[in-house]
Amino acid sequence: MFLQRSAVAVARRAAFSPLLRRSLATTAVMRRDAVPDSTTPNTKIKTLSEIKSLDDLVGPGAAPGTVPTDLEQATGLERLEILGKMESVDIFDMRPLDASRLGTMENPVLVRSAGDEQYAGCTGVPADSHTVIWLAMTRERPIERCPECGSVYKMEYVGPADDGHGHDHHGYEEPKTFANFVKPEYW
Numbered sequence: 001m002f003l004q005r006s007a008v009a010v011a012r013r014a015a016f017s018p019l020l021r022r023s024l025a026t027t028a029v030m031r032r033d034a035v036p037d038s039t040t041p042n043t044k045i046k047t048l049s050e051i052k053s054l055d056d057l058v059g060p061g062a063a064p065g066t067v068p069t070d071l072e073q074a075t076g077l078e079r080l081e082i083l084g085k086m087e088s089v090d091i092f093d094m095r096p097l098d099a100s101r102l103g104t105m106e107n108p109v110l111v112r113s114a115g116d117e118q119y120a121g122c123t124g125v126p127a128d129s130h131t132v133i134w135l136a137m138t139r140e141r142p143i144e145r146c147p148e149c150g151s152v153y154k155m156e157y158v159g160p161a162d163d164g165h166g167h168d169h170h171g172y173e174e175p176k177t178f179a180n181f182v183k184p185e186y187w
């Protein structure tokens with residue numbers, strides 16, 4: 001926005017000053033000459049197998065004067081996902097959940113998660129039987145039941161093992177729900 005406004009201001013000034021207009025034109029020619037003809041980035045793009053640490057997840061960037069593609073400029077997890085897709089590896093396991101059966105307490109539908117909590121959208125059995133209902137599961141409370149169709153989901157933690165920084169000693173306590181007040185004999 002600022003750039004746009006200052007460009008307008010320069011253009012206005014140029015209308016009153018032929019000298020300035022000429023210098024702007026000269027600048028434009030010089031800039032065009034300065035852009036290199038080569039459009040290939042000078043750094044090699046690493047493949048998925050070459051990614052060893054976070055530092056490898058940085059793209060080479062675009063050649064000067066060109067608009068970068070996602071492959072050239074994406075970093076971090078987005079870059080890992082793109083590199084995976086190029087080799088048909090589904091990094092984040094984006095397959096839909098099993099909707100061929102209703103999850104039960106004995107045999108819940110498993111939801112893999114690499115984080116402390118995970119949201120899953122239920123649409124019933126078969127899929128799209130009801131509108132999406134989002135269920136939140138955590139490591140402390142991994143089981144959730146869809147209030148519409150009754151399907152039971154269970155979060156399966158697949159993230160890194162505990163690093164000794166659990167939540168217990170921070171004194172965090174999950175908010176109470178109605179489930180906390182159900183008499184034990186009703187379970």
Ligand SMILES: [Zn+2]
Binds near residue numbers: 122147148149
């Ligand atoms: Zn449901």
